[in-house]
Amino acid sequence: MPMQPLELPGPHGDWAQFVDDLVECGLADARRIATGLKDGAPRSAHEVLDRWNDSSIAVSTAGGVAGLLAQVHPEVEVRTRSEAALQELAKFGSELSLDKELYAVFAAVDGGGLDPEAARLLAKVLRDFRRSGVDRDDATRDRLKAIDERLTVLGQDFSRIIRDDVRTIRIAPERLDGLPKDYVDAHPPGDDGLVAITTDYPDLIPFTTFAHDGAARRELHTAFLNRGWPDNDPVLHEILDLRHEMATLLGYPDWAAYDAEVKMIGTGEAIGEFIERITDLADAPGRRDLAVLLARARQDDPGIEALTAADNAYYSELVRREDYEVDAQEVRRYFDFAKVSAGLLDVTGRLFGVSYRPRDDAPVWHEAVTAYDVLRGDEMIGRIYLDLHPREGKFKHAAQFGLVSGVAGRDLPEGALVCNFPTGLMEHTDVVTLFHEFGHLVHHVLGGAQRWVRFSGVATEWDFVEAPSQMLEEWAWDANVLRSFATDADGVAIPGELVAKMVAAHEFGKGRHARTQMFYAATSLGLHRDRPADHTAYVAELQERYDLLAQLPDTHFQAAFGHLDGYGSGYYTYMWSLVIAKDMFSAFDGTNLFDPKVAERYRDRVLAQGGRADAADLVADFLGQPYSFDTFGEWLAR
The missing domain is CATH 1.10.1370.10 (Neurolysin, domain 3)
Structure with missing residues (x-):
C-alpha cells in the first residue's frame, strides 16, 4: 500500500485536540518502546536500533506538527497548546537522554556487525547521551534536566515576544514620496489623516528601500530594531x-x-x-x-x-x-507573486527531476496555505505546504518547518515553507529569499527517504544546512531562468540586459x-x-x-x-555555508544551470543523502575534492 501523508484537520477542524492527541500518542509510544528496551531481554544491535528508530519517529512527527502550529496557526489557543506540547516533548527528551539504564543498553551493544550507516547511528546516539550528561552524578543530572526544560520555555518566550511585537509608525501621506504606486495605494490614510506603516517585512522593506524621507526611514527602522525590547x-x-x-x-x-x-x-x-x-x-x-x-x-x-x-x-x-542603471521599481514589475511562485516550482522541478501536483483538497491550517504533492515520475515522494503571506500572530520571518520526517517505506517527508511576502508585486530580494527558503524545503523532501529518521532530510551539521539554499539562490539571478517566469503585466519577459545589470548591481555591496x-x-x-x-x-x-x-x-x-x-x-554558519555553496556552485556550467548530469549528481550525492555522512564528505564526493575558500575569496575580491 502506498505511503499516505499525515491527515490534518483542515481550517475548521479541532486543531488543538489534534495536537493534544498526536503528542499524547507519540509520547505513549516512545515511552513504551524505551521501557521495553530496558527489560533485559537479549537483542541484536539492529533490534535495539530499530526500536530506537520507532521511538524517534513517534516524537519526531509530534514535534514537527507542534513546532509548525506554534508559529503559524491563526488561533491563539492552538499556538499556546502547541507550545505546551513542545514543552512536554522536550521534557520527555531530557528524561530519555539522562536515563542511565537506557544508556547502558546502548553502551552494551556490540556494533561490530553493523553496516556503516547503522554504526553511524549508534555512534551518534552514544554521543548524544554523553553530551546530555547521562554519566554525571544524580544532582548534576537533575540540574541539567531542569536547565533543559527551562531553556525550552525561554526559547518559546523569546520567539513569541518577537513574533507578537509588531510596531507601527504613523506618518503624513506626503512622506510616502518615492514609494511605488501599488504600495501607496495599499496604505491609505486613516481617520486621523495619517498612514500606518508596520515593521512587518512587506511594509518595512519597500519603505526603507524607496522612501525619500530619511527621518521616516529612521523612525521605522528604529521601531524594527526595538521589537522585543525591553521584554x-x-x-x-x-x-x-x-x-x-x-x-x-x-x-x-x-x-x-x-x-x-x-x-x-x-x-x-x-x-x-x-x-x-x-x-x-x-x-x-x-x-x-x-x-x-x-x-x-x-x-x-x-x-x-x-x-x-x-x-x-x-x-x-x-x-x-x-x-x-537598475531601478528596483522597474525590476519589480516583472515579479508578480503568482508568476514567481509558479516559476519556482517549474525551475526546481526541472532541476531536481520532480513535479508538483496541487492538492486543493488537502486540509490546511489557513485558507491562504496551498498544498502540493511532490512526485518523481508517478511516485509520490512527499508533500509540501506553502504559507507565504503575513497575518496576525504568524511567524514574522522566512523559514522551512519540517512537518514529518521521511522514513523509507514508512513515512512520506512533509514540510512547510513559511514566509511573509506581498500578494502582488515582489522585490527581487523577495524572489531570492523565496528560492533560498525553498532550498531547505526541497532538501527536506529529497533527503527524506532514509532508513533511520535521525538522518532524514536536513539532518547534516548545522553549519552546512544553509549551503544548499544559498546554492539555489543562484538560479534566481540567471537570465534564462528568470525569463521563464518573470514577465510584466503584458506578458513581456524580463530583458536579458536588465538581468545582467541586476547581477552587476547585486555584486556591489x-x-x-x-x-x-x-x-x-x-x-x-x-x-x-x-x-x-x-x-x-x-x-x-x-x-x-x-x-x-x-x-x-x-x-x-x-x-x-x-x-x-x-x-x-x-x-557564523550562514557565511560558513556560503563559502561551501560558492565552491559547490562552481561545478555547474554558468551557461546551462539545468545540465542534467551535474544537477543529478548534486541531487543524489548531496541532497538525497540527508545526514548519512558528514557534510564535508558529501561535498567532496560531489566536487571530486575537498571544499576550499578559494572560490569564495575570489568572488569576494571581484
Missing part, C-alpha cells in the same frame, strides 16, 4: 546564563565550545578565527563599497559622516539605479554585507562567550568593530535577533 532583555540574559551553566556542568569552557563540537567547524575557538578571517577578507571590498554609498549620501546631505541600517537599503538602491554578517556572527558568539551585563552597550561595541554601518541610536538589535534562540552562538 526580551531578561529572557535573553537567563538563556545565556543557563546555556553557560549547562556547558560548564558538562565539562566545556562555554556554550560555544559545547555547541561547536557537533558542527563542521569543530571548536568554539575556530568560530572566532573564522569571523576574523572573513572580516579581513571583506575589509577592503567593504570599505570600497561604503565609500561609494557615503559619496552618494553626501550629495543629499554634505555633512553626513556615517551610514546606518536605515540608510543602507535606500542609498544602495540609488547607487544601483544611477551607477548600474557584497563586501559591506559580509562585514555586517560578521557583526551578527560576533554578536551571537560574544553574547554567549562573555555574557555581558549590558547587552546593548556590548552589541554597540561589536557593531563598531565589525560592521561598516553605524548603530542607530537608542536601538536594541539583540532583543529581536531571533537567531539567538535557534542558532545560539552559531550565526
Whole structure:
C-alpha cells in the first residue's frame, strides 16, 4: 500500500485536540518502546536500533506538527497548546537522554556487525547521551534536566515576544514620496489623516528601500530594531546564563565550545578565527563599497559622516539605479507573486527531476496555505505546504518547518515553507529569499527517504544546512531562468540586459554585507562567550568593530535577533555555508544551470543523502575534492 501523508484537520477542524492527541500518542509510544528496551531481554544491535528508530519517529512527527502550529496557526489557543506540547516533548527528551539504564543498553551493544550507516547511528546516539550528561552524578543530572526544560520555555518566550511585537509608525501621506504606486495605494490614510506603516517585512522593506524621507526611514527602522525590547532583555540574559551553566556542568569552557563540537567547524575557538578571517577578507571590498554609498549620501546631505541600517537599503538602491542603471521599481514589475511562485516550482522541478501536483483538497491550517504533492515520475515522494503571506500572530520571518520526517517505506517527508511576502508585486530580494527558503524545503523532501529518521532530510551539521539554499539562490539571478517566469503585466519577459545589470548591481555591496554578517556572527558568539551585563552597550561595541554601518541610536538589535534562540552562538554558519555553496556552485556550467548530469549528481550525492555522512564528505564526493575558500575569496575580491 502506498505511503499516505499525515491527515490534518483542515481550517475548521479541532486543531488543538489534534495536537493534544498526536503528542499524547507519540509520547505513549516512545515511552513504551524505551521501557521495553530496558527489560533485559537479549537483542541484536539492529533490534535495539530499530526500536530506537520507532521511538524517534513517534516524537519526531509530534514535534514537527507542534513546532509548525506554534508559529503559524491563526488561533491563539492552538499556538499556546502547541507550545505546551513542545514543552512536554522536550521534557520527555531530557528524561530519555539522562536515563542511565537506557544508556547502558546502548553502551552494551556490540556494533561490530553493523553496516556503516547503522554504526553511524549508534555512534551518534552514544554521543548524544554523553553530551546530555547521562554519566554525571544524580544532582548534576537533575540540574541539567531542569536547565533543559527551562531553556525550552525561554526559547518559546523569546520567539513569541518577537513574533507578537509588531510596531507601527504613523506618518503624513506626503512622506510616502518615492514609494511605488501599488504600495501607496495599499496604505491609505486613516481617520486621523495619517498612514500606518508596520515593521512587518512587506511594509518595512519597500519603505526603507524607496522612501525619500530619511527621518521616516529612521523612525521605522528604529521601531524594527526595538521589537522585543525591553521584554526580551531578561529572557535573553537567563538563556545565556543557563546555556553557560549547562556547558560548564558538562565539562566545556562555554556554550560555544559545547555547541561547536557537533558542527563542521569543530571548536568554539575556530568560530572566532573564522569571523576574523572573513572580516579581513571583506575589509577592503567593504570599505570600497561604503565609500561609494557615503559619496552618494553626501550629495543629499554634505555633512553626513556615517551610514546606518536605515540608510543602507535606500542609498544602495540609488547607487544601483544611477551607477548600474537598475531601478528596483522597474525590476519589480516583472515579479508578480503568482508568476514567481509558479516559476519556482517549474525551475526546481526541472532541476531536481520532480513535479508538483496541487492538492486543493488537502486540509490546511489557513485558507491562504496551498498544498502540493511532490512526485518523481508517478511516485509520490512527499508533500509540501506553502504559507507565504503575513497575518496576525504568524511567524514574522522566512523559514522551512519540517512537518514529518521521511522514513523509507514508512513515512512520506512533509514540510512547510513559511514566509511573509506581498500578494502582488515582489522585490527581487523577495524572489531570492523565496528560492533560498525553498532550498531547505526541497532538501527536506529529497533527503527524506532514509532508513533511520535521525538522518532524514536536513539532518547534516548545522553549519552546512544553509549551503544548499544559498546554492539555489543562484538560479534566481540567471537570465534564462528568470525569463521563464518573470514577465510584466503584458506578458513581456524580463530583458536579458536588465538581468545582467541586476547581477552587476547585486555584486556591489557584497563586501559591506559580509562585514555586517560578521557583526551578527560576533554578536551571537560574544553574547554567549562573555555574557555581558549590558547587552546593548556590548552589541554597540561589536557593531563598531565589525560592521561598516553605524548603530542607530537608542536601538536594541539583540532583543529581536531571533537567531539567538535557534542558532545560539552559531550565526557564523550562514557565511560558513556560503563559502561551501560558492565552491559547490562552481561545478555547474554558468551557461546551462539545468545540465542534467551535474544537477543529478548534486541531487543524489548531496541532497538525497540527508545526514548519512558528514557534510564535508558529501561535498567532496560531489566536487571530486575537498571544499576550499578559494572560490569564495575570489568572488569576494571581484
